[in-house]
Amino acid sequence: SQQGEEDPQALSIQEGENATMNCSYKTSINNLQWYRQNSGRGLVHLILIRSNEREKHSGRLRVTLDTSKKSSSLLITASRAADTASYFCATDEGRTYKYIFGTGTRLKVLA
Amino acid sequence: DADVTQTPRNRITKTGKRIMLECSQTKGHDRMYWYRQDPGLGLRLIYYSFDVKDINKGEISDGYSVSRQAQAKFSLSLESAIPNQTALYFCATSEGNRGNNEQFFGPGTRLTVL
Numbered sequence: 001s002q003q004g005e006e007d008p009q010a011l012s013i014q015e016g017e018n019a020t021m022n023c024s025y026k027t028s029i030n031n032l033q034w035y036r037q038n039s040g041r042g043l044v045h046l047i048l049i050r051s052n053e054r055e056k057h058s059g060r061l062r063v064t065l066d067t068s069k070k071s072s073s074l075l076i077t078a079s080r081a082a083d084t085a086s087y088f089c090a091t092d093e094g095r096t097y098k099y100i101f102g103t104g105t106r107l108k109v110l111a
Numbered sequence: 112d113a114d115v116t117q118t119p120r121n122r123i124t125k126t127g128k129r130i131m132l133e134c135s136q137t138k139g140h141d142r143m144y145w146y147r148q149d150p151g152l153g154l155r156l157i158y159y160s161f162d163v164k165d166i167n168k169g170e171i172s173d174g175y176s177v178s179r180q181a182q183a184k185f186s187l188s189l190e191s192a193i194p195n196q197t198a199l200y201f202c203a204t205s206e207g208n209r210g211n212n213e214q215f216f217g218p219g220t221r222l223t224v225l
Binding site: 030031033035040041042043044045048088090092098099100101102103104 | 115144146151152153154155156159167169170199201203212213214215216217218219221
């Protein structure tokens with residue numbers, strides 16, 4: 001079964017709006033990562049947050065982690081049409097350093 | 112030059128054929144992974160290797176085998192391809208230290224089994 005489950009499955013917003021997507025997982029982790037995938041291409045790493053961190057920023061990205069709820073959120077501020085992609089969270093299941101990916105959130109940013 | 116390369120990029124084959132997908136990396140990473148991606152299902156881990164002598168099954172290893180020929184090369188084989196193995200296959204690498212487990216992905220191989 002999938003370790004990470006993203007919510008929502010699909011999201012459509014206007015350019016300039018913020019996009020928030022969520023990830024829930026099941027077991028303890030060392031860290032959680034977010035990746036981006038443009039249609040049919042390889043995934044690109046966006047940001048990693050460790051289990052002892054609660055929030056992390058990178059440019060227009062803000063990631064939060066709540067280990068008590070086993071959940072994380074990715075916020076993209078001031079979205080652009082170029083942000084249109086699928087976004088995946090990945091967790092190291094049971095702290096094994098092998099990563100399990102969620103099913104992804106498909107984000108569409110309308111110009 | 113790309114750090115993680117996969118060959119072939121596209122392959123169409125018939126049921127029952129043996130297929131090998133190859134992955135090479137120039138990042139010097141110890142850890143390598145094979146995933147498959149089906150529409151709407153995200154990525155699922157097939158096999159992973161933490162060094163040349165280490166091979167581990169992932170979530171969906173049945174029908175697949177792997178070979179870690181060198182630190183830089185990790186091959187995935189389908190011994191007898193079947194149509195439900197039609198998917199997009201990705202190879203990925205990561206460093207071996209605990210602090211940084213960012214994965215670097217290849218461009219993918221689109222495999223169609225008729």
